[in-house]
Amino acid sequence: MKIRLDNVVKEFETFRAVHGVSLDIESGELVALLGPSGSGKTTILRMVAGLEYADAGAIYFGTENATDIPVRDRGVGFVFQHYALFPHMTVGENIAFGMKVSKVKRSPQAIAERVKELLDLVQLSGLKDRFPGQISGGQRQRVALARALAVDPRVLLLDEPFGALDANVRRDLRRWLRKIHDELGITTLFVTHDQEEALDLADRVVILNKGRIVQEGTPEAVCRNPADAFVMNFLGDANRLDADIRGGKAYVEDIAFDADGIADGGGEILFRPADVTWREDGQGIAAKIVRVIDRPDSRRVLAMTGNGQPVEFDTAPEFPHRKGEAGFLQIRRPRVYAAA
Amino acid sequence: MRRRVLPGLPLALGITLVYVAIIVVLPLAALVFKAASLGPEDYWRIISSDRAVASYRVTVTCALVATVFNLFFGMALAWVLVRYRFPGRRLVDALVDLPFALPTAVAGIALTTLFATNGWFGGPLSLIGIKVAYTPLGIMVAMSFTSIPFIVRTVQPVLEELDPALEEAGQTLGASDLSIFTTVILPLLTPALLAGVSLSFARSLGEFGAIIFIAGNQPFSTEITALLAFIRLEEYDYPASAAIASVMLLTAFVMLAITNLMQARALRYTARG
Numbered sequence: 001m002k003i004r005l006d007n008v009v010k011e012f013e014t015f016r017a018v019h020g021v022s023l024d025i026e027s028g029e030l031v032a033l034l035g036p037s038g039s040g041k042t043t044i045l046r047m048v049a050g051l052e053y054a055d056a057g058a059i060y061f062g063t064e065n066a067t068d069i070p071v072r073d074r075g076v077g078f079v080f081q082h083y084a085l086f087p088h089m090t091v092g093e094n095i096a097f098g099m100k101v102s103k104v105k106r107s108p109q110a111i112a113e114r115v116k117e118l119l120d121l122v123q124l125s126g127l128k129d130r131f132p133g134q135i136s137g138g139q140r141q142r143v144a145l146a147r148a149l150a151v152d153p154r155v156l157l158l159d160e161p162f163g164a165l166d167a168n169v170r171r172d173l174r175r176w177l178r179k180i181h182d183e184l185g186i187t188t189l190f191v192t193h194d195q196e197e198a199l200d201l202a203d204r205v206v207i208l209n210k211g212r213i214v215q216e217g218t219p220e221a222v223c224r225n226p227a228d229a230f231v232m233n234f235l236g237d238a239n240r241l242d243a244d245i246r247g248g249k250a251y252v253e254d255i256a257f258d259a260d261g262i263a264d265g266g267g268e269i270l271f272r273p274a275d276v277t278w279r280e281d282g283q284g285i286a287a288k289i290v291r292v293i294d295r296p297d298s299r300r301v302l303a304m305t306g307n308g309q310p311v312e313f314d315t316a317p318e319f320p321h322r323k324g325e326a327g328f329l330q331i332r333r334p335r336v337y338a339a340a
Numbered sequence: 341m342r343r344r345v346l347p348g349l350p351l352a353l354g355i356t357l358v359y360v361a362i363i364v365v366l367p368l369a370a371l372v373f374k375a376a377s378l379g380p381e382d383y384w385r386i387i388s389s390d391r392a393v394a395s396y397r398v399t400v401t402c403a404l405v406a407t408v409f410n411l412f413f414g415m416a417l418a419w420v421l422v423r424y425r426f427p428g429r430r431l432v433d434a435l436v437d438l439p440f441a442l443p444t445a446v447a448g449i450a451l452t453t454l455f456a457t458n459g460w461f462g463g464p465l466s467l468i469g470i471k472v473a474y475t476p477l478g479i480m481v482a483m484s485f486t487s488i489p490f491i492v493r494t495v496q497p498v499l500e501e502l503d504p505a506l507e508e509a510g511q512t513l514g515a516s517d518l519s520i521f522t523t524v525i526l527p528l529l530t531p532a533l534l535a536g537v538s539l540s541f542a543r544s545l546g547e548f549g550a551i552i553f554i555a556g557n558q559p560f561s562t563e564i565t566a567l568l569a570f571i572r573l574e575e576y577d578y579p580a581s582a583a584i585a586s587v588m589l590l591t592a593f594v595m596l597a598i599t600n601l602m603q604a605r606a607l608r609y610t611a612r613g
Contacts, residue, residue, distance in 0.1 A: 050512075080509060082503070086524055098513035101515040148512070148513075
């Protein structure tokens with residue numbers, strides 16, 4: 001089922017949560033809504049589900065205008081951040097709930113069969129008679145997914161699905177969710193504030209800030225070509241240096257970087273810690289090492305440029321230099337942006 | 341002795357046990373002792389006399405009706421206080437505790453004045469042939485007045501803690517409001533409701549002050565057990581008074597045991613393992 005958001009607006013009493021967001025999600029696509037807290041990502045997801053009503057704009061499921069369809073008739077599967085499993089029902093009863101209350105009558109045998117099928121799908125066959133309080137967080141999230149899938153939703157929506165789990169469990173569940181999605185081919189929209197999760201899992205990433213879409217594209221596109229400094233910063237560690245832009249060049253302490261098409265004036269260059277090389281002499285931005293931090297597979301060096309701006313970069317574990325030494329920073333793949 | 345992180349166990353436990361012994365156990369023991377001074381035949385004669393049995397019937401029936409009424413009305417009150425925001429909500433919330441704070445005799449006199457045939461409520465009601473004061477209906481009114489806070493105050497915190505996502509999950513799964521209420525909310529409120537019901541019922545069984553003003557106190561029709569025990573006391577017939585009181589005590593114990601069992605059953609999903 002294709003989903004289309006057309007200029008959707010949502011205001012809460014005190015502030016505007018979503019400002020005119022338009023978005024197309026192709027049938028069978030897995031899309032991540034990525035943004036910091038307060039960026040409106042969860043509000044958008046809840047509007048697609050029908051748990052919130054849009055104040056303006058429209059939401060289409062296929063060709064059908066779903067904007068005013070109440071949540072219970074919208075045919076969405078929703079997975080909540082804290083699972084929202086019914087604590088007084090067993091795992092099996094939780095999964096069966098949607099089928100039991102459905103207007104489409106199913107025989108008890110049909111329901112039992114479907115529950116078994118879903119438990120197999122989420123690999124929890126032995127836990128049918130346990131209560132949610134008796135299983136682990138990762139297992140609860142899988143039950144929540146099975147429960148959402150039980151009613152054959154047209155669209156699957158997940159709100160920070162792995163937010164409350166340990167790092168290891170998260171990684172496993174992420175791969176596993178991707179596998180399930182590829183098996184079922186259901187249109188899936190999920191919300192996360194974790195860029196690694198979004199890049200790992202999604203076909204397409206939609207990055208939001210302050211209720212607006214700032215960039216959307218494949219993980220490759222947003223990683224290689226961040227639209228602005230916010231996206232660059234949000235997707236991972238980034239260094240930032242002030243720059244002067246003159247005639248298509250950005251100058252940082254007399255070192256010039258390409259800045260085609262950016263108007264003259266104040267600007268900034270951003271670059272990843274992995275894109276810096278330390279030179280004892282030669283071309284580069286003069287800097288002094290402030291601290292060296294050891295990591296299992298690298299060393300992180302904290303340095304200060306000549307005019308007092310901090311830069312962090314990663315080196316091989318064999319990096320021989322120490323605190324207090326002076327040298328030069330060579331920067332690869334810099335991104336130049338006009339000052340915000 | 342093993343070192344403990346939390347200090348003061350011997351002292352705190354000692355004080356608590358002494359307190360429980362003096363304030364709770366000793367009077368009850370005296371009651372049982374007094375009742376036991378009667379021979380089994382006398383004891384049975386007193387507690388099974390027609391007047392006593394009639395008083396049990398009046399008390400238990402009225403307490404049941406009052407509790408069932410409170411179950412619905414108290415839950416509705418808690419629901420409104422938790423779920424809706426309206427002007428005066430805090431005032432209503434404070435008023436719920438009034439039956440606890442008010443001397444029960446004052447409540448009894450006020451209710452009698454209101455429900456007497458010349459009162460604000462009693463007048464109109466008598467026109468349509470309903471008599472409240474000096475009938476079992478009056479006893480029920482007094483009982484439900486004094487025990488409603490128990491239901492509200494036990495249900496309210498549970499309702500406040502109920503995760504709204506549970507209801508939203510029900511909605512996304514296609515459930516109607518009614519089936520969400522009956523299959524999700526109600527089962528989760530059941531332990532609190534049972535606790536409230538048992539307290540409300542126990543209070544109604546034992547209520548005295550509010551009832552004697554409105555009941556009319558006619559033996560065999562509007563005489564409650566607590567009053568009968570009091571009357572025997574006034575007649576200096578202490579053993580008979582204790583015997584009747586012991587029946588009330590036993591009833592209270594049995595009822596608390598039953599509701600505890602029901603509560604444990606309703607909460608079995610919280611067991612780990």
